[in-house]
Amino acid sequence: MEKHLEEIQSLLNDVKPFPTVTNRKRLNKFYTSGGNHKQLNCIHFGLKKFAGEYSETKATKENIYPALESSITNFIETYFPDTLYNQILVNKNNWFEMHKDKNNKIDKALLIGLGNYEGGEVNLHNDSGAIIKTVDIRFNPIFFANKTINHSVNSWIGTRYSIITYLI
Numbered sequence: 001m002e003k004h005l006e007e008i009q010s011l012l013n014d015v016k017p018f019p020t021v022t023n024r025k026r027l028n029k030f031y032t033s034g035g036n037h038k039q040l041n042c043i044h045f046g047l048k049k050f051a052g053e054y055s056e057t058k059a060t061k062e063n064i065y066p067a068l069e070s071s072i073t074n075f076i077e078t079y080f081p082d083t084l085y086n087q088i089l090v091n092k093n094n095w096f097e098m099h100k101d102k103n104n105k106i107d108k109a110l111l112i113g114l115g116n117y118e119g120g121e122v123n124l125h126n127d128s129g130a131i132i133k134t135v136d137i138r139f140n141p142i143f144f145a146n147k148t149i150n151h152s153v154n155s156w157i158g159t160r161y162s163i164i165t166y167l168i
Helices: 002-013 066-079
Strands: 020-022 030-032 039-050 053-056 087-092 094-096 109-114 117-119 122-125 131-135 142-144 150-153 156-158 161-166
Touching: 002 066, 002 109, 002 161, 039 066, 039 094, 066 087, 094 150, 122 142
Parallel strands: none
Antiparallel strands: 020 039, 030 094, 039 053, 039 087, 087 161, 109 142, 109 161, 117 156, 122 131, 122 150
16 A cells, blocks of 8 residues: 555656645635645546536546546555545645535545655544544545544645545
8 A cells, every 4th residue: 555655646746836726615714835825736636516517627637647646546446445436636735724524425535645744634623623533644544524523634844745535
């Protein structure tokens, strides 16, 4: 598993410049490593939903990062074959305040941390906002109830990628 994750990390490091997406909806408060809260550093693979219609994301439709998309998909199919998803979000240095992923159809997401960083653990919170568990996701894929459990990210030093699956 570690060798496969290292391959994905290498492919992520080769994405230059890393794409940005403008935040049109204020669903979750986030910041990039530079403090920007209007654009996310991210890549979406798979499907997107807009105005009730499904279509392929730009990265998938235009086959912009074929080796990266294939490597992530193969990793999921090899190590977590029962994972239900139709979208993969790859973040680079995005920090999120406590939130729930309300638009996920199911309450189970695969989350993977990659990169050369220290810190950046994921906090799982109860409904009052108290941290009930802190998980180091770097090279340590986890499943969690992202739709019903509040979660946040600790600060970090270095370059941090997170990969998360969604069923939209």
